[in-house]
Amino acid sequence: MSLRRTLRQTMTVARRDFVATVFTPIFLLFLFAPVIMGAFGAVGGLGAASVADDSAGKxxxxxxxxxxxxxxxxxxxxxxxxxxxxxxxxxxxxxxxxxxxxxxxxxxxxxxxxxxxxxxxxxxxxxxxxxxxxxxxxxxxxxxxxxxxxxxxxxxxADVPTVRVEEVRLTRQGASRGGRNQSAFLAVFGVFFLTLFLAGQVVGTMAEERNNKVLEVLAAAVPLESVFLGKLLGMFGVAVLFVVFWGTIVGQVGGFLPPALGAAMSELTPAIGGPAFAVLFFAYFTMAYLLLGSVFLGIGAQASTMREIQMLSLPITIVQVGMFALSSAAASRPDSWIATAAELFPLSSPFAMAARAANSAAIWPHVAALAWQALWVGVFITVGARLFRRGVLQSGSGPGWLSRLRRSPA
Structure with a gap:
């Protein structure tokens, strides 16, 4: 009965955050942010291409x-x-x-x-x-x-021999080593890009509700761990909606690709197989979001001002880029010590295991990895909730440890 009540409270908080985020005009701006970013990138790319073409032409x-x-x-x-x-x-x-x-x-x-x-x-x-x-x-x-x-x-x-070459296009039956390595890197980059773009918003949401005293009201009615997990699941629902929307669009556009590009894409065949790789990619994106999001929730709960949130942006981005760099190195060197380290370290494990799915056909390591990552999600949520309870609630919604650290004498 207690577990059922906890789950119901968690899903109530998740539904509240999901509805409050999605049913707003600002969400449309967020949903179409890739179009805006792509438009600016296309303008810059066209300018750079015109300069490069002019230089190459001369x-x-x-x-x-x-x-x-x-x-x-x-x-x-x-x-x-x-x-x-x-x-x-x-x-x-x-x-x-x-x-x-x-x-x-x-x-x-x-x-x-x-x-x-x-x-x-x-x-x-x-x-x-x-x-x-x-x-x-x-x-x-x-x-x-x-x-x-x-x-x-x-x-x-006139004695120069004439060579007539018969060119025959061959389609591989299985994945090549180069294709597996490229698939592994694209998997790492895909998980990194999605989490970089989507997980960072958790910090601002937590800090905003703490500043408005909403978080303290929720904590008085619902266990704090349920609040943290519910908010994390609610924002993850927003992320899934974003991924499904753009995944559908990209899937439809894929039918209009030129045949030559389609043939090149066929070389990017993961070792574990296409359907299994798609399932594992989504599972590792989920875990990467939950792991990084739970860390960001705990940190964002300690921030009391927008200035502190801005101060957190750079360290958060550095952590994400560091995990991407570590996992990229692991993707190019499967079964090495750096791959093992990346697969075991909690924050880089989803990235590295997504690359492993492209490099290896074994299934059992993914079962163990998902369980390992889920364990660390629980650890991060519990630690974040306890830090918030001890650092904020017991001090009457006073400054968190970030503010105290910034104000402490040298």
Missing amino acids: ARVVAVLPPDQARIMTEADKRLRTAFRRDEAPPRLLTLTPAADPERQARAAFETKDYDAAGVLYGPLDRPTVLFGPLDRRTARYLGILARETLVDQRLG
Whole structure:
């Protein structure tokens, strides 16, 4: 009977917080925040892309060669460029007829305003000299390869063999190691992004209700642990609504992806399988939210002013980024000591175990990990409630330990 009553009180607090958050005009702004962020990011990206395209359009690799060798090098350049992606290809080739002093002519190419020389080749093709800028070593090596191809074509002439390649696209039946590692990193990033975007609001909610004396009224009617857990579940319900809304939209947009991009996405196959991975990803997002949210609840309950909440924002973000960095390292090195450490440490465990689901097909570690994480959720909620009871309620809603720490003499 006591357990049933506790659950009912917890769900009452959760429902109260969920309704108070969702049924407000501000929630629509929160729900469409990714669109606003994406719009600003697109504007900045378009500006950066236009600058990059303008710079790339003026860049050139220059070869100072006689006309007959320049013609052969141009053909070799066209042939070699088919091996590069568009964004990875070297700058366009420009050939110049040698003057009386080729070295001086090559150095002058870097000073001209007609184009931006990334590298300039001059001299005999069997021992050419290549001038390049501080960040253009790859361009210099490409010019060296181009010189060799030109020399081979020139010497062989009509005897250059023609190679006709039959290209056959192969679809893997299972996940490749590279695909598993990429899936693991995307899983870590997905959990990190969602918790970073959604869990931080718990701090402000707790501090606001404490400042308005609402938290003390709830604590007088309901056990404090139920208040903390109920508020955490209520805000988690808001987070789930956000994820379901945007997950549905992204799922519909996925049908319009180009075939080539769809084929590339097919390589990102988790080792545990697609359906099981989706379930585990949601479970670990839940645990990451509850773990970080319970910590933030305990800290936010100690903050009595907006200034203290702002002071907490940076440490909270640093903690989240630290967990992301640790789990990313674990994702790239499965079964290493750093992976084990990330899987055992409570705050990084959901991130690291989501990566493990992409790297390993074993099920039992996830059962143990979810139980381990649930245990720490209970520990954090209990500790946060006791700190609030001792630091705030017993002092007549006075300043929490954050305020006392800030006001204590050095």
